[in-house]
Amino acid sequence: MSFLPLRLRTRAAIVTLALILLAGLVAHAAAHAAAHAAAHAAANPAADPALTAAEAARVVDLIETLSPELGPLAYDEESAEEWFTRDEVRDRLIAKAGFTRESWRAAFDATICGYLANLPAGPLEARFAQMRRRLEHAPRMTPEQRAAALGFVEEHEQRLGQLRAAGRADAAAVRPLMPRLERLMPQDVAGE
Numbered sequence: 001m002s003f004l005p006l007r008l009r010t011r012a013a014i015v016t017l018a019l020i021l022l023a024g025l026v027a028h029a030a031a032h033a034a035a036h037a038a039a040h041a042a043a044n045p046a047a048d049p050a051l052t053a054a055e056a057a058r059v060v061d062l063i064e065t066l067s068p069e070l071g072p073l074a075y076d077e078e079s080a081e082e083w084f085t086r087d088e089v090r091d092r093l094i095a096k097a098g099f100t101r102e103s104w105r106a107a108f109d110a111t112i113c114g115y116l117a118n119l120p121a122g123p124l125e126a127r128f129a130q131m132r133r134r135l136e137h138a139p140r141m142t143p144e145q146r147a148a149a150l151g152f153v154e155e156h157e158q159r160l161g162q163l164r165a166a167g168r169a170d171a172a173a174v175r176p177l178m179p180r181l182e183r184l185m186p187q188d189v190a191g192e
Contacts, residue, residue: 051110051170058097059104059111060177063184065093073184080108113167114174115181116160128157 063073063083070086073079084104087094094104135141135149167174174181 051107051114051173053173053176055107056111056114056170056173056177058099059107060180060184062094062097064180067184072186074186075112079112080105083108110167110170111174111177111181113163114170115167115178115185117164117167117171118175118178119164124160128153 066083066087067073069090070083081101084094084099084101099107131153132150135146135153138146138149141149
């Protein structure tokens with residue numbers, strides 16, 4: 001009987017770690033979508049032009065304007081679509097700013113990936129290393145649980161790397177907007 005509560009606490013710890021890691025850093029689907037978009041852009045450079053500084057500024061302006069109404073920014077593959085749909089039934093500010101559903105998604109994704117590309121690698125690497133150290137020394141985890149949790153951290157570190165790589169082309173356009181984006185991002189992403 002005591003095995004079950006321990007197992008549930010351990011699962012809760014793993015879920016908590018997962019939520020901390022995923023809160024704004026990456027989501028599984030976002031990484032897949034960004035990797036696919038990067039591969040598509042590499043194969044068809046004329047079909048996917050780079051983000052302009054003006055587009056990035058409009059995206060950040062809209063996020064700042066809409067976040068009090070639509071909620072805090074939490075990036076995943078559905079964020080751009082959700083924001084567009086919710087704004088579409090309200091004030092249509094995204095459309096009024098000159099974005100179609102497709103151009104909004106492309107500019108939103110490029111802005112967030114550009115933001116991630118501008119984050120210094122050192123603190124991100126240190127955060128993942130700290131998570132691995134904590135997991136390696138977690139006393140209540142079985143070896144199987146530890147291996148699964150470490151695999152989870154490794155997978156998400158790789159996905160973050162993919163998003164950062166996808167954002168390199170747009171990093172310069174986003175760089176002047178970093179202070180504004182850092183205020184909009186969850187604190188565990190922007191603050192460390």
